[in-house]
Amino acid sequence: MYLRELTVLPSDASCRGRLKLHSLLDYLQDTASLAVRELEGTSSELLARGYAWVLLRYQVEVLAPLPALDERFVVGTFHDVEHGYNTLRVFNVDRPDGTPLAWAKTSWLLLDLASGRPVRPKAHLPRIDERYTGPIDPDFPDVPTPEPDAPCTEVPWPIRFHDLDVNAHVNNAAYFEWIFEATPIDPMEFEPRGISASFRSGIRWGGRPRIHIASLPERGRARSFAYRITDDGRPGEKPMTLFSCSWEPCRS
Numbered sequence: 513m514y515l516r517e518l519t520v521l522p523s524d525a526s527c528r529g530r531l532k533l534h535s536l537l538d539y540l541q542d543t544a545s546l547a548v549r550e551l552e553g554t555s556s557e558l559l560a561r562g563y564a565w566v567l568l569r570y571q572v573e574v575l576a577p578l579p580a581l582d583e584r585f586v587v588g589t590f591h592d593v594e595h596g597y598n599t600l601r602v603f604n605v606d607r608p609d610g611t612p613l614a615w616a617k618t619s620w621l622l623l624d625l626a627s628g629r630p631v632r633p634k635a636h637l638p639r640i641d642e643r644y645t646g647p648i649d650p651d652f653p654d655v656p657t658p659e660p661d662a663p664c665t666e667v668p669w670p671i672r673f674h675d676l677d678v679n680a681h682v683n684n685a686a687y688f689e690w691i692f693e694a695t696p697i698d699p700m701e702f703e704p705r706g707i708s709a710s711f712r713s714g715i716r717w718g719g720r721p722r723i724h725i726a727s728l729p730e731r732g733r734a735r736s737f738a739y740r741i742t743d744d745g746r747p748g749e750k751p752m753t754l755f756s757c758s759w760e761p762c763r764s
């Protein structure tokens with residue numbers, strides 16, 4: 513497992529004084545890039561060779577209150593390339609003493625930018641399975657889809673320039689920030705505890721995202737929502753991204 517120790521900086525702390533979920537997802541993405549740079553090159557080198565990673569699935573579980581301002585934490589990651597075109601990657605987020613804070617699993621495709629088609633990572637990045645590898649369960653939870661006639665809140669959402677990544681489409685961490693802000697719930701009282709996402713296609717600059725939000729059955733004080741992100745600039749298209757998120761009362 514590749515390990516990286518970090519500290520919560522002021523720019524990454526929320527108004528509650530703890531690590532923002534958006535910042536945590538950025539740390540996970542950056543840690544994955546650092547873990548494989550000796551095997552496949554830096555992100556810019558990979559792009560220069562005509563390849564890019566595309567995210568398909570994301571599962572996140574927040575197990576305990578995230579670290580507070582100035583606290584240290586450790587991000588560990590390993591991957592599994594024994595799934596044909598798919599590469600799986602797991603992340604563990606722990607306190608320095610080993611107490612688990614969060615866990616995440618992702619699924620990726622390696623895209624040939626010239627053809628626009630996925631390729632097998634082991635064939636095009638032959639060193640990718642040399643380090644930080646291990647078996648990962650390929651199953652992800654289904655992302656709930658509400659009934660077509662279920663009540664739904666629709667929120668048009670602007671793309672900000674800084675939502676875009678080096679591939680010129682909305683970065684995966686930005687979508688999490690969108691649904692965090694758009695959910696009809698008080699974020700001062702509730703916080704995300706579990707998130708599942710299925711990325712179908714990317715949204716680029718000039719797109720007109722719309723977030724469709726439907727409530728799911730409640731469990732005690734917990735609240736759950738299903739989200740569909742569509743693009744008004746591409747009417748008739750299937751959802752670009754599907755999410756589900758469970759929210760629970762904030763922990764101290």
